[in-house]
Amino acid sequence: MLEIGIQLTLAAMILKVFGYKxxxxxxxxLGDGLYNLVKIIAITIKEICNKSTKQSNLPVTTEVLGDESSKLLMEQKRRDEVFLKDRIPSWVAASGYVGLAAISTATMPLIFPPLKWYLVLxxxxxxxxxxxxxxxxxxxxDWSLASTYGKIGLFIFASLVGTDGGVVAGLAACGVMMTIVATAADLMQDFKTGYLTLSSAKSMFVSQLVGTAMGCIIAPLTFWLFWTAFDIGSPDGPYKAPYAVIFREMAILGVQGFSELPxxxxxxxxVFLLQLWL
Structure with a gap:
């Protein structure tokens, strides 16, 4: 208990020092990303409304292109045609996400009882x-900040659950958020690579599914192998797992609520979030 108290005190001191940064x-x-998300949604809705009312506000211009510009334009047009030819229908993406959400909502509370189904949803x-x-x-x-967004979920859900299982619920919710956010960024990078190399978007997506399915089998087996062969998390062992300690202490602080922040x-x-919108 004394060691846990010392770790908690040190974590609180670190949070007080680096919390602002x-x-x-x-x-x-987050503000920059949400601003662009809202802007894209607004532009999309505007274009849909223009099409429904048969209005077109696009200017008509005639541009004389040189040989080099013409080649670049033709190459870009070819990339667009190849990439969009085998694009994934929107209903497939939406139904797949809803299906995964339903499976996780039903199964995760069985694995982590403090994480209720409505929190997973x-x-x-x-x-x-x-x-x-x-x-x-x-x-x-070219820098994924999945762990940063996972920490947001960790603090939010740990504070919502409270002292009765908040640590486990916060860590589990953090894992869910990190997995979704990291997978989205990786898939976008794969799509960009497929676009530049004239590859099929559907092929890139299927490859991602195959890799994810393999990871669902290989990752638990690898973890079980290390867990049984080595003393994972021991301060004196070869695998100290420092991030596990850090995230656990953050979850402990999150249980105490946002009052622990500086x-x-x-x-x-x-203020910094809103100033990007002004």
């Missing part, structure tokens, strides 16, 4: 917006 950075990244409702933000940021920087941290984050 971490959460302000999260708010900036809430994770799947929030995750698409965060997945877009992470995909957008990964496309700009003073005025959320208010400052809201």
């Amino acid at each position: 971490v959460f302000i950075a999260i708010s900036l990244i 809430g994770s799947y409702i929030i995750a698409p917006a965060l997945a877009f933000c992470n995909s957008y940021g990964t496309g700009l920087t 003073k005025h941290c959320l208010a400052i984050c809201c």
Whole structure:
């Protein structure tokens, strides 16, 4: 108990020192992604309305292209045709996501009892917006921030559940959010590669499904092998698992609520989040 108390105190001190930096950075990244998400949705709705009313506001211009520009334009047109020829229907993507959400909502509370079904469903409702933000940021920087978005879910769900199982629920919800967000960014990178190499989008998606199915079998077996062969998490062992300790302590702090954050941290984050929209 004394060791746990010392770890909790150290984690609280670290959070007090670095809380402003971490959460302000999260708010900036999240604000930028949400702004572009809202902008794309607004443009899409506007175009749908224009088509339904048979209005076209696109300017008609005549542009004289040189040989080099003409080649680039033809190459881009060819890429568009190849990539869109085997595109995945929207209903397939939507039904697949709904099906996975239903399976997770039914099974995860059986594995992690503190994580109630409505919390899992809430994770799947929030995750698409965060997945877009992470995909957008990964496309700009080639740096996936899935763990950052997972920490958002960790704090939110751990504080909602409270002291009665909040640590387990927060960590499980963090895993759900990280998986969805990271997979979305990886898939967008694969689609971009397929677009540049004139590959079929459907082939890229099927390859991703095959790899995911293999990972569902290989990853648990690998973890079981290491768990039985080595003392995972031991401070004196070869596999200390430092991230496991960090995330657990963050979940413990999340159980205590947002009051553990530095003073005025959320208010400052809201200011940085909203200033991107102004």
